[in-house]
Amino acid sequence: MRRVLLPLLALTGCTVGPHYAGPPAVAPTAAPFARAQDAALTTTPGLARWWESLGDATLDQLIADALANAPDIAAAQARIRAARSQLVQARAAAFPGLNGSATYVHTALPGGILSSSSSGSSSSSSSSSSSSGTTNLDFYNLGGTASWEPDLWGATRRQVEATRDTIDQRTADLADAQVSLTAQVAQAYVNLRDTQRRQWLNTRESELEARALALVRQRYAAGTASQLDVERSQTQLSNTNANAVPLAAQVAAYQDALAVLTGRVPGTLDAALAPAATPAAPPLPPASVAIGDPATLIAHRPDIRAAERQLAAATATVGAKQAKLLPTLKFTGLFGLGGTSPGDIVNPSDFAAILMPQLSWPLLDWGKTQATVHQAEAQRDEAEAQYRKQVLAALQDAEDSLARFGATRQQLGNLAQSQHSAANAARLNNQRYAAGTSSLIDQLDIELQDLSAQIAVEQASAQLTLDYIAVQKALGLGWTDAPPEKDPPLRVTSWGQK
Numbered sequence: 113m114r115r116v117l118l119p120l121l122a123l124t125g126c127t128v129g130p131h132y133a134g135p136p137a138v139a140p141t142a143a144p145f146a147r148a149q150d151a152a153l154t155t156t157p158g159l160a161r162w163w164e165s166l167g168d169a170t171l172d173q174l175i176a177d178a179l180a181n182a183p184d185i186a187a188a189q190a191r192i193r194a195a196r197s198q199l200v201q202a203r204a205a206a207f208p209g210l211n212g213s214a215t216y217v218h219t220a221l222p223g224g225i226l227s228s229s230s231s232g233s234s235s236s237s238s239s240s241s242s243s244s245g246t247t248n249l250d251f252y253n254l255g256g257t258a259s260w261e262p263d264l265w266g267a268t269r270r271q272v273e274a275t276r277d278t279i280d281q282r283t284a285d286l287a288d289a290q291v292s293l294t295a296q297v298a299q300a301y302v303n304l305r306d307t308q309r310r311q312w313l314n315t316r317e318s319e320l321e322a323r324a325l326a327l328v329r330q331r332y333a334a335g336t337a338s339q340l341d342v343e344r345s346q347t348q349l350s351n352t353n354a355n356a357v358p359l360a361a362q363v364a365a366y367q368d369a370l371a372v373l374t375g376r377v378p379g380t381l382d383a384a385l386a387p388a389a390t391p392a393a394p395p396l397p398p399a400s401v402a403i404g405d406p407a408t409l410i411a412h413r414p415d416i417r418a419a420e421r422q423l424a425a426a427t428a429t430v431g432a433k434q435a436k437l438l439p440t441l442k443f444t445g446l447f448g449l450g451g452t453s454p455g456d457i458v459n460p461s462d463f464a465a466i467l468m469p470q471l472s473w474p475l476l477d478w479g480k481t482q483a484t485v486h487q488a489e490a491q492r493d494e495a496e497a498q499y500r501k502q503v504l505a506a507l508q509d510a511e512d513s514l515a516r517f518g519a520t521r522q523q524l525g526n527l528a529q530s531q532h533s534a535a536n537a538a539r540l541n542n543q544r545y546a547a548g549t550s551s552l553i554d555q556l557d558i559e560l561q562d563l564s565a566q567i568a569v570e571q572a573s574a575q576l577t578l579d580y581i582a583v584q585k586a587l588g589l590g591w592t593d594a595p596p597e598k599d600p601p602l603r604v605t606s607w608g609q610k
Contacts, residue, residue: 127266128438129431135420136496138503144405147514150521156402160591162584163298166395166577170385171301174374178297179290181375188286195282199275206268208260208443215450217251254457255448262443267435270428277425284421287414287591294590297373298581304366305394306574308387311359313567314352320563321349324556331553396573397580401517403587409510410503413588419495419502426492433488436481439473506586513586517579524572531565538562 144155163175179185263269325345331337367385368378410416447465449457456462474481541558544550584590 126264127269127431129266129270129434130427132424132427135423135499138410138500139406139507145403145511145514147511147518148403150514150518152400152521153514153518154400154402155405160589162589163294165398166298168301168395171298171395174301174370175294175297177374178293182293182373183375184289184293185286188282188289192279192282192286195275195279199272199279202268202272202275205261205271206263208258210256210258212256213253213448215251215253217253219249219251220246222246249452251450251452252454252457253448253450255446255450258443258445258447260443262441264441265435265438267432270432270435274425274428274432277421277428281418281421281425284414284418288418288588290591291414291585291588293373295581295585297370299578300366300369300373302394302574302577302581304363304370304385305387305392306570307359307362307366308391309393309570309574310567311356311363312387312391313563313570314356314359317560317563317567318349318352318356320556320560321345321352324553324560325349327553327556393570394574394577397577401580401583403510403514403583406507406510409506409587413506414591415588416499416502416506419499423492423495423499426488426495430485430488430492433481433485437474437485439471442470442472444468444470506588510583510586513579513582517576517583520572520576520579524569524576527565527569527572531562531569534558534562534565 148155163171325342328337328341328345332339332342364382367382370385371378371381374381445465445467447463449459449462449464451457451459451462538555538558538561541550541555545552545555
């Protein structure tokens with residue numbers, strides 16, 4: 113037996129199947145982003161906590177609350193714990209198993225059968241005969257079974273490898289959830305501040321238009337304006353007042369969104385996020401934005417890392433399936449103490465043990481095992497295709513975000529020049545109005561033009577910040593590296609313990 117077992121056990125160092133050599137090269141990473149031509153963009157890697165560059169303490173607190181309390185983060189963390197439990201199961205398969213058992217058997221047999229099969233025996237103390245001729249027999253046993261299947265071809269090792277890769281994938285999924293969450297909170301906050309600001313500007317616009325309507329009505333009463341002039345002014349004022357209604361609903365929606373993203377009930381943050389008498393404008397991005405390069409994006413964007421780890425796990429699974437095509441060796445042992453009386457289960461002389469080695473090989477299964485290998489190989493090929501797709505989609509996302517950010521920056525510059533000219537026109541005409549060479553209605557019209565230019569600048573400024581947030585999300589920023597955890601230990605638990 114030893115001559116047979118030692119060569120077989122020496123094979124436990126073998127590991128069949130393909131060895132993972134890393135992800136495929138999808139795109140050249142030496143060149144910078146094609147859309148990174150803005151002078152304000154730098155090639156240094158971006159900051160993980162990019163929202164701090166916006167300089168808004170309220171936003172910083174909202175994101176901290178979201179990362180600590182959001183259900184999406186808790187769900188991703190739970191999936192990591194589940195994967196780590198699967199690792200314990202996979203590692204445990206390489207070790208012997210032991211099951212304990214206690215058995216009591218009571219048998220009622222016809223007296224003739226027992227007497228004919230056990231004539232002359234001395235076990236009458238454990239049996240009794242009834243008046244009907246039936247003999248009762250008791251049997252007691254305390255023992256167990258042990259089993260072990262050596263990992264001859266590395267099937268268990270490949271499964272452990274795949275499970276570790278899955279843990280890494282779930283960890284990357286957690287980072288991806290953090291990226292999405294921080295972007296969602298920042299977007300909702302910027303939209304909230306922008307809407308509150310536009311509410312305030314809408315109120316100012318309504319006040320100016322109400323004054324203009326009053327003047328037109330005075331002129332109509334004096335015969336210097338027509339009814340058409342009155343109706344035009346009234347229509348403009350009504351439209352401005354109507355625009356205030358959806359703005360209020362949008363404010364409530366963004367407040368509710370921020371409450372839910374931070375793990376709170378809608379309405380909880382209404383008071384904390386209420387605007388001041390003069391609402392603050394949304395935060396603006398920094399003058400210089402760090403974006404890194406495609407190589408940095410591919411290495412650090414969490415969804416790409418998750419796809420790469422999925423490919424690694426699929427590759428290891430191929431090896432685990434290929435090992436099923438080869439012979440397997442299994443040792444099964446039976447042992448115990450027992451007899452026809454309760455005292456036999458504590459009598460060492462009644463100990464019995466059986467060792468049964470079993471060598472099996474699927475010689476004819478009509479292609480079933482081979483089909484599982486082909487299935488695993490196809491799943492690996494699918495994972496590789498998904499990785500390529502993820503990289504290309506990420507590069508497109510980054511390029512598109514950079515293009516929108518650069519275009520909005522240029523648009524904001526043009527609108528700022530327009531608003532500067534409108535403000536100068538209002539100041540110059542106010543001097544003419546003070547000198548009596550311009551009417552009040554003309555001054556109100558010019559002030560309304562200046563206000564419209566301010567609203568356009570406010571909207572473009574908010575959009576610039578939203579595009580900045582989109583760039584950070586496309587770059588995969590918004591998560592932090594957690595310290596690597598050691599493999600969970602294999603625990604030997606006794607009956608009744610968890």
